[in-house]
Amino acid sequence: MKTVCVQFSNHFDLIWRRCWDREYVYQGRRYASYRRIEELCLQRNLELAEQGEGAYSVEQALTLRAFLETHPDALPRLQALYDRGLFEVCGAGEAIIDANLCSGETLCRNLASGVRYCRDVLKMPPLLANHGDGFGSSAQFPQVIRQCGLPGINGMSYSLPDNQYWRGLDGSTVLVWWGAPGRSYFFDHCYHEPCRVCHNLAAEGCPACSGTGLDLPQNVYPPFEPVAADAFLEDWAQYTVTSEEMLPPEGFSQHLRYWERENPTVQYRWGTPRLLAHLWKPLAHAVDTAPDGAVGSRVENNPVQTGCLVSRIRVKQTARRLESVYYGWEKAIALTAGARARLDRRRWETLFLELPLAFFHDAVTGTHQDEASRELLDRMTDCMSRVRAEGRRALGRAPAAEVKPSPGTKAIVFMPHAAPLPCRAELPPADWRRAPPLVAVAETGTRHPVILPWHAHSPAMPLATNRLINPVGPDARTRPESVTPRLELQTAEPLAWTSLRLEAARPPHPLPDRRLDNGSLEIRLGEHGVEEVRDLRSGATAAEAAQTLGEILLEEDQGDPWGTRRTPAFATGLGEYTRLLGAARFDGYQEAWYGGRYEPNLRFGREADPKIFALEWYVTVRLIEGLRRLDFGYEIFWKSADRRVRVAFPVQAPTDAGYYSIPAGWLRRDRYEKTENHLWSPNGDWPALHFVAAAPGNGRCGWAVLNGGTPSARIADGTLFISLLRSPGFGHCLERYAQDYPMPTCGMRDGGWHYFECSLMPYGQEADLPALALQAAALNQAAPCLLTTEDADPPPRGLGLRLDAEDVELQAAKPAFAAGPRDAIVLRLVNHAPAARTARLHLPPGAVETVARCNLLEDVEETLEPTGDTVQLTLRPFEIRSLLLRPPSAAGAAPR
Ligand SMILES: [Zn+2]
Ligand SMILES: [Zn+2]
Known part of the structure; x- marks a missing residue:
């Protein structure tokens, strides 16, 4: 007898054509949230399973968390169905996130937190990782999966591993399981529109929608077919009916019984994929002894949907910032004595759950509609302020009073890095028109500059004919009212608090020479841009006769938020429209400013490029004393369609292969051509999380660009390119099958005022790449900061x-x-080195009783024996290693 396991499932997007937890009214109809749709689908599937008419699996933990928050009494029902093989949760983690653009920690914790929730709270441990519809296929994902106790992955999409096993950057291997054979239906013709009778404005009692507010007749299913005779593996097959958000078909058992009568050698039973685990378990047992011939040829499966690397860039910049704030404060809380008892760990974990939503795959693509985008931005902003408030509370500090950065204020900064690296602390927002120039002075007398990314001390752009106001620069009303001042620390004591006093800075004064110089780097300022950067330590120069460093490029980009769809017809450098506006020396740093506008479009009605209404820019080039790094800030205002903005750093790279930062590591990649059409995305960029680095020449210094939230890079013809912005004219997949589903989507063109940052720096040779990776990660990890006016307030x-x-x-x-x-x-x-490294952890006397190696689920694997107060361990190349430290009381032993 052959057996077919039959189940229903949904691919639930948490953000896409509707909001996650917000309804919205558009053109007179109310659109339900995903949370509400998922609740209805779960309810109906549970009922059917309980009636012997279904089995159901859910992908993401966030879906179940939301459901159980609304229906706390449903857990025993779910568990009873799980015990009967009629319900399960996949190992997708909290959400199916994009694995290219999040930090290494989010990649780890999204999966670990979700798997732990399923195992420990729901009592339904997932058996395989799942990344269905996930964009991005990181080379560190296999390691993360294995460290969450899972031997393999299923449900991958787009660019796929090319063999039975996938071996990642550190050598960790996972089984790639495409599921049992059988028959699988995927329906995406239904995205619930509002009820056609009540428009979901008065759903209560509406007979047309049974009070759901949904256009229920959209749930139509075509005729179903039985499993084909040859679609069995060892007499087993899987039958799956999946959709994005449809309610399950009713009375499906009638089909099953009919097919059994037609072919009595096959029985159909309700059951989730877990019942077929015996088919892949032998392959999983061999995962660490897989022969090379069965292992995929690549450590990662990219590029995947590279258009999404810069679409809806504000969402990505804010998501990156949220990570920086959350993990920075978390380190400060965890590594500060006496703080732990005051932290509500459950509340802290609830705040973490905003990150998987921020990095959800359709949040990152930028394909989501405008209301969902606003919801995301509001949630992230709110989460950052709650993280800071929770951090202050955990540290026993008063709630943030309205302390503004001003002379006499004390800034207490936690350095979140283990090595003394340059880092930044964010001060509370200030009015950039009136904020006094400040400097932070340490107790040792060392002065650290306080920088305003944009301020009132630079010249305005000259007005164009018939133009009364500029959209960029210090006279622009489009600039946000406030700015986040940044304290730039050359270094501070690692993993400790440092107290600094804010004082009035020396006033800026103009620099007449076209030159910036801080003793490490020498910058030659040309009329149209930076002409040369000279590294005084190595003697290396970055310069190119035909192009300035950091020049803005305007490129054609015909496509949608997912990707460019055509080879670009042009890419034009905007240097000829860019002019030097001035330069000045500030207290601890120097700045030069360039501004420009797309002059071919200045004549109204005679624009050379009718797809652009506005494109103007204001560039700040900043050199900080004591740092071997040149910072670029780009203020850009644009309104356009089907265009892309890149910046170019011609560094005379000897080859187009280079090094790209990925979550928890970096790797070498070759250039790929703009004719590459995998998933219709020929833009030629790779994701680069914190940096992209050109290969060093023969004995010559290599150059890298560190990014601040714009992780889309390309190396071509000796030049490093960073993409900043895209303006897809059309949403494409958003329109799919949504005949009567109007959506606000113009926000995907990302019009308006933007601010981007990146830094150019020399890094030495290939052996220096791990150090570069650490520096770039440190720059993207803001140091938590407490402001106080109390002189006596100790750190x-x-x-x-x-x-x-x-x-x-x-x-x-x-x-x-x-x-x-x-x-x-x-x-x-x-470990960011491609070789083993030794780490020594020095424990504060009496504070730690035991140290243990653990996996990402925080299950202890091995207790480590300290020598004196030091624990020594060896890390494999690119290994991610977690350690669990218990204080004396928790271990139940007497303090030492
Ligand atoms: Zn999806
Ligand atoms: Zn109705």
Whole structure:
């Protein structure tokens, strides 16, 4: 007898053509949230399964968390169905996130948190990882999957591993399982529109929609077919009916019984994929001994949907910032003595759950509609302020009063890095028109500059004919009213709090020579842009006769938010329309300013490019004393369709292969051509999380560009390119099958005022790449900062923990999961070297009783024996290693 397991499932997007948790009214109709749609689907599927008319699996933990929040009494029902093989949750983590643009910590924790929730709270441990419809296929994903206790992955989409096993950057291998054979239906013709009778404005009691507010007749199913005779593996097959958001077909058992009568050698039973695990388990057992011939040829499966690397860029910039704020404050809380007891770990974990939503795959693509985009931005902004408030509370500090950065204020900064690297602390927002120039002075007398990314001390752009106001620069009303001042620290004591006093800075004065120089780098300023950067240590120069450094390029980009659809017809450098506006020396740094507008479009009605209404830019070039790095800030205002903006750094790279930062690591990639048409996305960019680096020449210094939230890079003909913006004219897939589903989508063209940052820096040779990776990660990890006007207010006392480890990043320091040991903290180390590295962890006397190696789920694997107060461990190349530290009380032993 052959057996077919039959189940229903949905691919639930959390953000896309509707909001996650907000309804919205558009053109007189109310559109339900995903949360509401998912609730209805779950309810109906549970009822059917309980009636012997269905089996159901859910992908993401966030879907179930939301459902159980609304229906707390449903858990026993779910568990009863799970025990009967009629319900399960996949190992997708909290959400199916994009695996290219999030930090390494989000990649780790999204999966770990979701798997732990399923295993420990729902009591339904997932068996395989799942990344269905996920854009991005990171080379560190196999390691993360294995460290979440899963041997393999199914449900991958787009660019796929090319063999049975996929081996990642660190050598971790996973089984790639495409599921049992059988028959699989995927319906995407129904995206619930509002009820045609009540428009979901008065759904209660509406007979047409049974009070759901949905256009229920959209749930139509075509005739179903039985499993084909040859579609069995070892007499087993799977039958799946999937849609994005449809309610399940009713009375499906009638089909099954009919097919059984037609072919009595095949029985159909309700059951989720878990019942077919015996088909892949032998392959999973062999995962660590897989022969090379069965292992895929690549560590990653990119490029995937590279258009989404810069679409809806504000969402990505804010999501990156949210990560920086959350993990920075988390480190400060975890590594500060006496703070742990005051932290509500469950509340802290709830705040974390905003990150999987921010990096959800359709949040990252930019394909989502405008209301969903606003919801995302509002949620992220709100989450950042709640993280800061929770951080202050955990540290026993008063709620943030309205302390503004001003002379006499004290800034207390936590340095979140284990090595003394240059880093930034964000001060509370200030009015850039009136903010006084400040400098932060340490107790040692060292002065650290306080920088306003945009301010009132630079010249306005000259007005164009018939133009009364500029959209960029200090006279622009389009500029946000406030700016986040940044304290630029050359270094500070690692993993400790440092107290600095804000004082009035020396006033800026003009620099008459066309030159910036800080003793490390020498910058030659041309009329149209930076002409040369000279590294005084190595003697290397970055310069190109035909192009300035950091020049803006305007490129054709015909496509949708997912990707460019055609080889661009043109890419024009805007240097000829860019002019030097001035330069000045500030207290601790120098700046030069360039401005320009797309002059061929200035004559109204005679625009050379009718797809552009406005394109103007204001560029700040900044050189900070003591740093071997040149910062670029790009203020850009545009309104356009089907265009892309890149910036170019001609560094005379000897080859188009280069090094790209990925979550928890970096790797070498070759150039790919703009004719590459995988998933219709020929733009030639790779994702580059924190940096992109050109290969060093023969004995010559390599150059890198560090990005601040715009992770889309390309190396071609000796030049490093960073994409900043796209303006897809059409949503394409958003329109699919949505005959009567109007959506506000013009926000995907990203019109308006924008601000981008990146830095050019020399990095030496290939052996220096791990150090570059650490520096670039540090620049994207803002240091938490407390402002106080009280002179007597002492900084919080750090735990005194030290990590001594070359090329190793302290990626996270966190309270243990709420269900884990009380007061324990977890450290997560990442080895950025392609070779083994030794790490020494120096424990503060009496503060830690036991140290154990653990996996990402924080399950202890091995207790480590300290020598004196030091624990030594060796990390494999690109290994992610977690350590669980228990304080004496939690371990139940006497303090030392
Ligand atoms: Zn999706
Ligand atoms: Zn209705």
